[in-house]
Amino acid sequence: MRIASSADSSSNNSRSQMIMADSGSSDEVAVICNTDITSTESENNLINTMVERGTALLKKMEISVAEADKRTGKNTVNMQETYTVYLIETRPAESVSEEGTPAAPDTLWRRYSEFELLRTYLLVTYPYIIVPPLPEKRAEFVWHKLSADNLDPDFVERRRVGLENFLLRLASHPVLSNDNIFFLFLTEEKGWREAVLETGFQDKADSRLKSLSAMFRVKNPDKRFTALKHYSEDLSTVISQLLRIRARVADRLYGVYKVHANYGRVFSEWSAIEKEMGDGLQSAGHHMDTYAASIDDILEEEEHYADQLKEYLFYTEAVRSVCRKHELIQYELEMAAQDLSYKKQQKEELETGTVRIFSLKGMTSKLFGQETQEQRESKVAALEQSIQEGEDALKEKNAESQEFVEKAWNDIERFNEQKEKDLREALISYAIMQISMCKKGIQVWSNAKECFNKM
Amino acid sequence: MSVGAPRGLASSGQKLITEILHPLSAAEEPLSPGPDVTISAEKDKEPGLTNGTPVEISSPASASVLLSRLQLDGDPEADAHDPFGSGEPRDLFVTVDDPKKHVSTMETYITYRVSTKTTRIEFDLPEYSVRRRYQDFDWLRIKLEDSQPTHLVPPLPEKFVMKGVVDRFSEEFVDTRMKALDKFLKRVADHPVLSFNPHLNAFLTAKDLNKRQGLALLTKVGESVKNVAGGYKLRARPAEFCAMGEYLDTFSQKLGTIDRIAQRILREQSEYLTELREYGAVYSTWAGSEEQLQRPLEGVAGCVTTSCGALEDLSDNMSQDFLPVLREYILYIESMKNVLRKRDQVQAEYEGRLEAAVLRKQEDRTPIPVEVEKCQDKVECFNADLKADWERWQRNKRQDFKHLLTGMADKNISYYEKSQAAWESLITLLQEKQTEDKTSETN
Numbered sequence: 050m051r052i053a054s055s056a057d058s059s060s061n062n063s064r065s066q067m068i069m070a071d072s073g074s075s076d077e078v079a080v081i082c083n084t085d086i087t088s089t090e091s092e093n094n095l096i097n098t099m100v101e102r103g104t105a106l107l108k109k110m111e112i113s114v115a116e117a118d119k120r121t122g123k124n125t126v127n128m129q130e131t132y133t134v135y136l137i138e139t140r141p142a143e144s145v146s147e148e149g150t151p152a153a154p155d156t157l158w159r160r161y162s163e164f165e166l167l168r169t170y171l172l173v174t175y176p177y178i179i180v181p182p183l184p185e186k187r188a189e190f191v192w193h194k195l196s197a198d199n200l201d202p203d204f205v206e207r208r209r210v211g212l213e214n215f216l217l218r219l220a221s222h223p224v225l226s227n228d229n230i231f232f233l234f235l236t237e238e239k240g241w242r243e244a245v246l247e248t249g250f251q252d253k254a255d256s257r258l259k260s261l262s263a264m265f266r267v268k269n270p271d272k273r274f275t276a277l278k279h280y281s282e283d284l285s286t287v288i289s290q291l292l293r294i295r296a297r298v299a300d301r302l303y304g305v306y307k308v309h310a311n312y313g314r315v316f317s318e319w320s321a322i323e324k325e326m327g328d329g330l331q332s333a334g335h336h337m338d339t340y341a342a343s344i345d346d347i348l349e350e351e352e353h354y355a356d357q358l359k360e361y362l363f364y365t366e367a368v369r370s371v372c373r374k375h376e377l378i379q380y381e382l383e384m385a386a387q388d389l390s391y392k393k394q395q396k397e398e399l400e401t402g403t404v405r406i407f408s409l410k411g412m413t414s415k416l417f418g419q420e421t422q423e424q425r426e427s428k429v430a431a432l433e434q435s436i437q438e439g440e441d442a443l444k445e446k447n448a449e450s451q452e453f454v455e456k457a458w459n460d461i462e463r464f465n466e467q468k469e470k471d472l473r474e475a476l477i478s479y480a481i482m483q484i485s486m487c488k489k490g491i492q493v494w495s496n497a498k499e500c501f502n503k504m
Numbered sequence: 505m506s507v508g509a510p511r512g513l514a515s516s517g518q519k520l521i522t523e524i525l526h527p528l529s530a531a532e533e534p535l536s537p538g539p540d541v542t543i544s545a546e547k548d549k550e551p552g553l554t555n556g557t558p559v560e561i562s563s564p565a566s567a568s569v570l571l572s573r574l575q576l577d578g579d580p581e582a583d584a585h586d587p588f589g590s591g592e593p594r595d596l597f598v599t600v601d602d603p604k605k606h607v608s609t610m611e612t613y614i615t616y617r618v619s620t621k622t623t624r625i626e627f628d629l630p631e632y633s634v635r636r637r638y639q640d641f642d643w644l645r646i647k648l649e650d651s652q653p654t655h656l657v658p659p660l661p662e663k664f665v666m667k668g669v670v671d672r673f674s675e676e677f678v679d680t681r682m683k684a685l686d687k688f689l690k691r692v693a694d695h696p697v698l699s700f701n702p703h704l705n706a707f708l709t710a711k712d713l714n715k716r717q718g719l720a721l722l723t724k725v726g727e728s729v730k731n732v733a734g735g736y737k738l739r740a741r742p743a744e745f746c747a748m749g750e751y752l753d754t755f756s757q758k759l760g761t762i763d764r765i766a767q768r769i770l771r772e773q774s775e776y777l778t779e780l781r782e783y784g785a786v787y788s789t790w791a792g793s794e795e796q797l798q799r800p801l802e803g804v805a806g807c808v809t810t811s812c813g814a815l816e817d818l819s820d821n822m823s824q825d826f827l828p829v830l831r832e833y834i835l836y837i838e839s840m841k842n843v844l845r846k847r848d849q850v851q852a853e854y855e856g857r858l859e860a861a862v863l864r865k866q867e868d869r870t871p872i873p874v875e876v877e878k879c880q881d882k883v884e885c886f887n888a889d890l891k892a893d894w895e896r897w898q899r900n901k902r903q904d905f906k907h908l909l910t911g912m913a914d915k916n917i918s919y920y921e922k923s924q925a926a927w928e929s930l931i932t933l934l935q936e937k938q939t940e941d942k943t944s945e946t947n
Binding site: 280283284287288290291294295297298300301302304305308309311312315318319322325326333469472473476477479480481483484487488490491494495497498501502504 | 751754755758761762765768769772773775776779780782783786787789790793796797800801803804807811902905906909910913914916917919920921923924927928930931934935
């Protein structure tokens with residue numbers, strides 16, 4: 050088993066190549082070491098580490114994604130493309146100009162890919178935080194009348210709302226809201242991209258992606274994280290299912306309503322041959338048309354509910370990412386511990402002369418004669434040095450792990466509370482939508498009944 | 505059972521048309537007005553109908569519910585009062601109910617109880633209760649058509665079940681059929697001429713309906729209409745009968761369209777229901793992996809289930825109450841068209857014979873034979889009957905469709921009301937929890 054060495058010089062995790070000859074449990078595939086920034090580095094990016102819950106950016110600043118617009122330009126392969134840009138407006142909270150009206154906001158334009166860049170940066174910089182997700186890049190879970198076209202105005206509008214929601218989530222987060230890059234995203238149109246790239250996060254982003262898909266087995270993960278991982282997998286499955294079926298339900302409901310328009314037409318035709326019944330039939334027919342038309346607004350409103358569910362579907366990915374990070378740190382901790390114990394054992398063997406661990410060196414020395422006392426002593430000294438380094442590394446890894454667990458669990462609790470609240474509100478608003486639909490139905494059919502009564 | 509001289513068959517007999525007082529020919533005779541008409545044995549006028557006011561036709565068995573919604577005068581009994589305000593009670597009430605299965609060695613069949621309440625002297629007793637099966641209704645209908653061919657006899661529900669594999673003895677089928685038979689009988693009982701037909705009397709009163717007994721009660725007109733030879737070509741159909749024919753064609757077409765639309769809606773609703781059930785189940789699954797959100801999610805699943813149940817009720821109602829009545833009317837229209845065709849034939853025969861007679865008169869001064877005059881009678885009789893029946897039919901149609909369509913509206917309203925109630929109680933539950941949490945937070 051070979052483990053590639055880290056390229057990050059500031060990391061204490063560099064290790065030499067090791068041959069795990071005894072590894073009974075080695076079913077690990079090649080793993081990239083932790084190359085994320087250390088906690089000290091991430092602290093440099095925080096303006097203020099002493100953040101209390103609630104004293105976030107949002108209290109100082111109003112943020113909104115006010116508009117969307119189309120632009121054309123040359124893309125990376127020098128081809129003309131059309132894309133959408135979104136207008137971000139910011140304004141200091143409670144700002145009033147001399148005349149007493151609220152001050153005009155500062156504005157800048159951003160496109161979706163810049164939001165993506167911001168998010169990737171945050172994921173890399175705060176691996177212990179469940180970073181809010183972006184609205185979907187492409188329309189999914191659509192029912193047939195809904196457009197899957199990215200340039201469709203309804204899709205753009207829903208995305209605008211989603212992007213605003215994203216920014217507000219960031220701005221109200223106790224940790225993320227203090228990030229300088231985020232602040233610049235909101236305030237510096239030009240030069241923001243350079244600032245992000247300057248943080249050097251890009252390399253770490255690549256290796257993070259690789260580590261996310263790597264396979265390794267952790268012996269003693271924190272049980273809470275394991276449970277959370279399973280929960281987020283379940284949640285992801287169930288919300289996907291829900292969104293899929295909801296789209297089918299919407300399709301069917303659409304069909305039911307629209308067929309009623311045929312009643313409108315036939316009642317109208319029928320009324321032409323009737324005398325006393327004619328007026329009643331004709332008016333009733335109009336109500337049938339109204340009924341059929343009402344479904345469009347009803348389903349449009351329901352898309353908002355679907356978007357709320359989608360947000361939490363995408364959130365599960367962020368949750369799994371944090372769990373994954375814990376597993377990785379835990380794995381490295383276990384490896385460091387294992388490494389240390391192996392070295393200690395080696396030292397013990399050298400000192401006592403017993404060979405418990407099979408090694409090539411040991412065999413060759415058995416075959417070709419023992420080493421001299423001098424050689425042995427120098428080896429022991431080297432090992433002692435290595436052991437000391439190993440113990441330092443283990444200590445640091447332990448500290449890192451504990452810090453990660455503490456910070457992550459903090460954010461997880463915050464997230465859980467937010468999730469409970471948000472989903473409950475989403476269910477309430479869904480119930481309200483259903484009630485509204487029922488009331489509309491009762492209204493229309495009551496009107497039709499009145500017309501029938503006048504027949 | 506009285507087998508006296510048929511009363512009320514005022515449109516037939518030996519008198520000339522001009523002497524016969526037709527019960528519904530309000531335009532021809534000054535008739536006594538409104539509610540103070542008393543029933544007198546001498547008069548051969550039909551009580552309750554002399555001022556031409558329509559008689560309420562009862563609707564399917566859910567009529568009591570429908571009527572209470574329409575807020576008619578108090579009485580849930582559909583056939584007790586005339587809602588159009590003449591205040592004149594009728595004197596013949598019939599009901600079909602209480603289906604029972606009979607199993608014999610030869611066959612299995614259903615009988616229905618036919619109850620009669622009446623003050624008419626044609627009936628020996630004021631009340632009767634007999635059991636009849638579909639065959640018996642069919643017999644009655646044929647007898648009525650034969651003996652009163654100038655009148656429109658209401659249709660029966662279809663004899664054979666064709667589409668799909670429908671259980672002849674299933675509760676739904678029996679119930680639908682029973683309602684249709686009830687309607688048929690009520691329409692006959694309300695008809696000023698048909699209700700006095702002795703075959704009806706026999707049907708309502710005889711313990712054992714001896715169907716082979718030929719009650720030789722064909723009216724003169726009836727007989728002669730029956731014996732109209734075909735092959736005469738109609739010259740000029742009076743405009744009003746043309747209009748009737750056209751109306752019936754268009755109306756029939758529109759009803760067919762409505763039938764198709766209703767069926768389509770039922771299909772769409774059924775597919776919607778299938779998806780909705782699955783949808784509700786996912787919320788239940790989700791609830792299983794949540795703690796705080798478990799009850800809200802179960803609540804949503806419950807609301808969806810309630811809505812499914814309400815939707816099922818709506819669809820069942822539409823297919824059992826709405827569609828059969830619609831189809832029955834299409835059959836009714838066919839009957840009506842048949843009667844129009846017969847009328848045409850009678851007129852054609854008259855015209856044919858008249859032409860022949862006129863030619864002969866021109867040739868050898870043979871006077872126009874009496875038969876030709878009788879043909880003329882026939883034509884005019886038929887036309888009068890038909891016109892009167894047409895007016896009745898139009899009025900009843902209006903009532904029937906008003907009931908049918910308001911019923912449809914009611915069922916839809918009921919569906920939405922049930923669904924709304926479920927969601928509203930869920931909101932109360934969810935919001936209670938919210939305030940609970942808020943207070944516990946601040947503590």
